[in-house]
Amino acid sequence: MLAIVATLLLTAAGVTSSPLERRATDGLNARAVAAGKLYFGSATDNGELSDSAYVAGLSNWADFGQLTPGNALKWDSIEPSRDSFSYANGDTIVDLAAKNGQKLRCHTLVWHNQLPSWLTSGGFDNATLITILKNHITNEVTHYKGKCLHWDVVNEAFEEDGTWRSSVFYNTIGPSFVPIAFAAAAAADPDVKLYYNDYNIENAGGKSTSTQNLVKLVKQYGVKIDGVGLQSHFIVGSTPSQSAQQSNMQAFIDLGVEVAVTELDIRTDTPATSSAVNQQAKDYASTIAACKAVAKCVGVTIWDYTDKYSWIPSVFSGQGSALPWDENLKKKDSIYNAILSAWGPAPTG
Numbered sequence: 001m002l003a004i005v006a007t008l009l010l011t012a013a014g015v016t017s018s019p020l021e022r023r024a025t026d027g028l029n030a031r032a033v034a035a036g037k038l039y040f041g042s043a044t045d046n047g048e049l050s051d052s053a054y055v056a057g058l059s060n061w062a063d064f065g066q067l068t069p070g071n072a073l074k075w076d077s078i079e080p081s082r083d084s085f086s087y088a089n090g091d092t093i094v095d096l097a098a099k100n101g102q103k104l105r106c107h108t109l110v111w112h113n114q115l116p117s118w119l120t121s122g123g124f125d126n127a128t129l130i131t132i133l134k135n136h137i138t139n140e141v142t143h144y145k146g147k148c149l150h151w152d153v154v155n156e157a158f159e160e161d162g163t164w165r166s167s168v169f170y171n172t173i174g175p176s177f178v179p180i181a182f183a184a185a186a187a188a189d190p191d192v193k194l195y196y197n198d199y200n201i202e203n204a205g206g207k208s209t210s211t212q213n214l215v216k217l218v219k220q221y222g223v224k225i226d227g228v229g230l231q232s233h234f235i236v237g238s239t240p241s242q243s244a245q246q247s248n249m250q251a252f253i254d255l256g257v258e259v260a261v262t263e264l265d266i267r268t269d270t271p272a273t274s275s276a277v278n279q280q281a282k283d284y285a286s287t288i289a290a291c292k293a294v295a296k297c298v299g300v301t302i303w304d305y306t307d308k309y310s311w312i313p314s315v316f317s318g319q320g321s322a323l324p325w326d327e328n329l330k331k332k333d334s335i336y337n338a339i340l341s342a343w344g345p346a347p348t349g
């Protein structure tokens with residue numbers, strides 16, 4: 001009723017909404033929220049924030065209700081020298097999300113990559129490395145206390161066959177580096193949701209089973225773990241089916257945690273053919289539909305929203321074109337509309 005009165009008053013005053021303004025109430029995030037999810041979001045990075053057209057798209061809440069810093073919160077960025085913390089890049093993205101009314105996924109505290117050399121080459125013994133680990137987590141989580149919806153506490157602890165990954169943390173401390181990390185994060189911010197995050201765990205298999213065992217391990221230590229992040233870096237045409245993704249999500253949920261799709265992109269050989277783009281639209285839709293169908297899948301994040309800033313071509317030679325916006329920031333209608341439809345009806349009122 002209020003909306004009708006407001007519309008009548010605005011119309012009487014000669015103010016009518018353009019198609020663009022009407023559209024701004026609908027979008028990828030608006031549909032996710034209408035479907036009962038917390039957000040549809042995008043990763044971003046500091047270098048891209050000087051591109052005003054990019055920032056305008058990223059800041060559109062109707063499409064993106066959550067931001068994830070792609071690099072700014074990693075160890076080499078935050079603690080480049082021992083016990084010297086540098087929050088400027090992280091704060092820039094945290095402040096942008098707050099200004100836009102967007103939630104924040106904080107990524108990531110403990111990962112084998114993007115570590116400073118003082119840490120990897122320090123030759124620290126078990127006790128000293130545990131002190132360093134706790135100090136890093138306590139300092140960073142305290143700095144962002146109250147700002148993050150989720151923290152990816154530990155990222156990618158397993159090899160492809162599901163065995164523990166060789167890393168400075170595992171090699172020195174053993175598997176208990178994981179519960180130690182979660183305990184330090186929980187102590188620094190008791191309200192933030194704490195996640196384990198990995199790739200190739202979106203389907204049943206050895207790596208997913210090992211991740212389920214990790215959830216049990218953290219709980220056996222009496223330590224809080226709230227969620228598992230399914231990165232979902234997929235290849236066009238070989239993404240897991242919707243039902244495979246759903247049953248895998250459910251296996252985690254049955255252990256008492258929630259799940260989120262945290263880094264979705266679907267790469268193809270470049271230049272992309274029209275049949276690849278059509279298949280990508282179907283593949284995006286099946287992941288969205290899986291998350292929609294599983295109540296405790298809380299949201300979906302794409303790993304940046306435009307091919308202009310995708311990490312894929314720099315890592316997978318000859319591949320790319322993995323995101324719903326192209327290199328000119330132009331929306332790929334078939335993919336965008338497939339995601340909209342998979343979330344379901346537009347919000348009303």
Ligand SMILES: O[C@@H]1[C@@H](O)[C@H](O[C@@H]2CO[C@@H](O[C@@H]3CO[C@@H](O)[C@H](O)[C@H]3O)[C@H](O)[C@H]2O)OC[C@H]1O
Nearest residue numbers: 045070071107108155156197199231263303311
């Ligand atoms: O030169 C480096 C550059 O290599 C670095 O690239 C980032 C690498 O990490 C990417 O995110 C990861 C994607 O895979 C998942 O497995 C991880 O969870 C993510 O963190 C990120 O998108 C790239 O930009 O960036 C910093 C440069 O100095």
